[in-house]
Amino acid sequence: MQQAGTMEISVGQWILILVLILVPLLYEWSATFKYLCKMAFYNGWILLLAVLAIPICAVRGRNVENMRILRFLLLHIKYLYGIKIEVRGWENFSLKEPYVVVSNHQSELDLLGMMEILPNRCVPIAKRELMYAGTAGLACWLAGVIFINRKKTDDAISVMSEAAQTMLREDVRVWVFPEGTRNHDGSMLPFKRGAFHLAVQAQVPIIPIVMSSYKDFYNKKERRFTTGKCMVRILPKVETRGLGPDEVPELADSVRKMMLATFLELSGEPSQSRDTCSQ
Numbered sequence: 001m002q003q004a005g006t007m008e009i010s011v012g013q014w015i016l017i018l019v020l021i022l023v024p025l026l027y028e029w030s031a032t033f034k035y036l037c038k039m040a041f042y043n044g045w046i047l048l049l050a051v052l053a054i055p056i057c058a059v060r061g062r063n064v065e066n067m068r069i070l071r072f073l074l075l076h077i078k079y080l081y082g083i084k085i086e087v088r089g090w091e092n093f094s095l096k097e098p099y100v101v102v103s104n105h106q107s108e109l110d111l112l113g114m115m116e117i118l119p120n121r122c123v124p125i126a127k128r129e130l131m132y133a134g135t136a137g138l139a140c141w142l143a144g145v146i147f148i149n150r151k152k153t154d155d156a157i158s159v160m161s162e163a164a165q166t167m168l169r170e171d172v173r174v175w176v177f178p179e180g181t182r183n184h185d186g187s188m189l190p191f192k193r194g195a196f197h198l199a200v201q202a203q204v205p206i207i208p209i210v211m212s213s214y215k216d217f218y219n220k221k222e223r224r225f226t227t228g229k230c231m232v233r234i235l236p237k238v239e240t241r242g243l244g245p246d247e248v249p250e251l252a253d254s255v256r257k258m259m260l261a262t263f264l265e266l267s268g269e270p271s272q273s274r275d276t277c278s279q
């Protein structure tokens, strides 16, 4: 029986106390644990923000204008992680017409740079799996994100051809990661050609975007994630008017060359090194 004036602590409470002591200690001592916590919070926070976004976006239904709401809700995340984003080349976004944005893809952190500069009425092309990422998937769907099935090339191509018509009909811009997957190795993968076919089919310009390497503050393999700075460059538009499907490979190669040179320059790498592409 509990005596007056004494207080018994249950097993559950002991566990809670231990967790409250151990977690901050581990967080300080182990870079890996810190990395895992930061990434878990990143995803969890986005899933939670999406809960907020869904009812607001649902008022309009599936609509590209909802992308502004997602952008607004996500813009503060860089402050939570102490990531400074420096953007140059805003003037290159001053086009009234639709265009295709192509950018390098290093990690899910690209979302921060993307939201920093996302133009109005601009939707990303995303892998279909993202649609099933719980609340984030639904928020993306409501914001008009274009989902493609990477396992079915024909399906992906027909979705992108449809996107070419939508861009012109509904004055929409499309953001594509032409590497087609995240690339953690501090370079740029060979480009897939979908984005360039899209621009040529719609006869709209391409605006290349380059985000500098995250190597100083983020490395997935080393499980390192600290504060840091990312530079984002919006490059001048590349015209596609008059080009046909036969010119797509050359177009893709020349845009990649330009982006890789900018990436290496921004990331402080020697310009002739680190091209993993054998084109």
Ligand SMILES: CCCCCCCCCCCCCCC(=O)SCCNC(=O)CCNC(=O)[C@H](O)C(C)(C)COP(=O)(O)OP(=O)(O)OC[C@H]1O[C@@H](n2cnc3c(N)ncnc32)[C@H](O)[C@@H]1OP(=O)(O)O
Pocket (backbone or CB within 6 Å): 046, 047, 049, 050, 053, 070, 073, 074, 105, 111, 124, 125, 126, 127, 130, 136, 137, 139, 140, 145, 148, 150, 151, 152, 153, 156, 157, 160, 161, 176, 177, 178, 179, 180, 181, 192, 193, 194, 195, 197, 198
């Ligand atoms: C609070 C809010 C919470 C929410 C927060 C979240 C919001 C933001 C979401 C951000 C999402 C970001 C997600 C990023 C991704 O998911 S990246 C992965 C998906 N994207 C891509 O894959 C795009 C790049 N891929 C391509 O362009 C590919 O070419 C693709 C069209 C997908 C086809 O790929 P694949 O099957 O691998 O085939 P190939 O690339 O080898 O192509 C085969 C041949 O077809 C030709 N081709 C390609 N596209 C077309 C086309 N549109 N028309 C005609 N022909 C086409 C291609 O050139 C190949 O032929 P050749 O070899 O050139 O002869």
Ligand SMILES: CCCCCCCC/C=C\CCCCCCCC(=O)OC[C@@H](O)COP(=O)(O)O
Pocket (backbone or CB within 6 Å): 043, 044, 046, 047, 105, 107, 108, 109, 111, 127, 130, 132, 133, 134, 135, 136, 177, 180, 181, 182, 183
């Ligand atoms: C109930 C289900 C809960 C599922 C939880 C899923 C957790 C997802 C949580 C939040 C989503 C965060 C959105 C981040 C957007 C960044 C998208 C991204 O970077 O996708 C990767 C894709 O470009 C390429 O994929 P791969 O590198 O080929 O792979």
